[in-house]
Amino acid sequence: MNDANTTVGSTVYHQIKHDIIFGELAPGAKLKLNALKERYAASLSTLRETLNRLASEGFVDAPAQRGFFVRDVSPEDLSEIAGLRILLECHALELSLANGDTEWESNLVAAHHKLSRMEKKMLLGDKSSKETWKRYDWEFHLATIQACRSQNLLDLHSIIYDKYLRYQNLVLTHRGEIASQEHADLLDAAIFRDADRAKDLLKKHIIGGLAHTSDAMDWKMVDTYA
Amino acid sequence: MNDANTTVGSTVYHQIKHDIIFGELAPGAKLKLNALKERYAASLSTLRETLNRLASEGFVDAPAQRGFFVRDVSPEDLSEIAGLRILLECHALELSLANGDTEWESNLVAAHHKLSRMEKKMLLGDKSSKETWKRYDWEFHLATIQACRSQNLLDLHSIIYDKYLRYQNLVLTHRGEIASQEHADLLDAAIFRDADRAKDLLKKHIIGGLAHTSDAMDWKMVDTYA
DNA sequence: ACTTCAGGTAAATTCGAAAATAACATATAT
């Protein structure tokens, strides 16, 4: 994230990952090397490196000698992902609230302000900047847990967050107004260092998103995340 | 894990991962492609696929255009890894105890029996089968959480467990007798479905291993995992 | 003495082609 990686491999990695998360490469789709070669203008070896990386992160399936597929979606998987996001993000949130300094606080307020502005724009019907909005949403949630002092935890969370995001992107509608209020409440609890309230709000926020997605997909969920 | 992958890539992947976890490739070591090519009898491209996979799992560092390095170790990283193992494995344990059926129970008892036999052998001074012992230890802990009904959780846990194991393998001594008793107690709590006791025992088991490792490394730890 | 720049060497990155394997269609036998 930090270095301006100009290598072909790194560029292709971010492109394909983006296309999977934003649904431009559909769940279950076969990823034929020669087709990808044209689409992303990279050689077979470079593409294979990329797909192996995405496979170990769980965005791609790589059955032996059968090529590569976009990881399929399912109600069970969504439920697991939501459960893991609750587990990891709540834990990180608690640590972050215990450790965050003033610098962390001001970054958090700034991230929320950016997100809040974007949410108002979206509520007025501006559908043009969906991806920017999703990025601000990510930056806000990241800002809350940034002070957790565990890079390993942040790395794990980042992958789970992206998987959760892919499910959200599969459905066309959003729960804008509700989510916006939940973000504001979460910011408030975080600034006041009320870990229990913040964790509870976050959990409800995630479950709310899960319910919205599974409803739109017409999936009946069994609540095993708890 | 399930398919008998006979491809060169898959073989090399398991070999290099093993060599990192068991310290045969030292922390921080430069992984020169040409040297690896001889050692593992594979081509550059195949090795790069493997190293990219290991990089995204966090066993290898891959700074842009600077090649590959075995991920370095540090007290902070060990502390984070232990904290994450506690978080993930305790959570999975709770779910598993809630969901496990008789089949799960009998697999767990069997796994503990195998481990227990091996531990007795090790206590008598048989140092020959350290790797087998470590595998049985892994299989026992996996058996406890196997019924958690979340493949995503098991996948995440597997990576963290291996990272924790690498630290254990860096030190020469083990806390055989104590760990053996802790395994027996954990089995007991699991069979009796006492989730709180099982989680508490597991947490102490992991922290005990952490303390043993950090002592042997002469590292002063700050307890941030909690 | 310290920094900056250039040249040469070693290494990583990227590519296209060769080999191995799977997928498919057709034909033959039960």
Place this chain on the structure above:
DNA sequence: ATATATGTTATTTTCGAATTTACCTGAAGT
């Protein structure tokens, strides 16, 4: 008609070579 065998095509896997980039050494300048 179904199942098995066979040959053909498409795709993946693997490799070695070409390109690009970083690293090291020593000279020139401040």
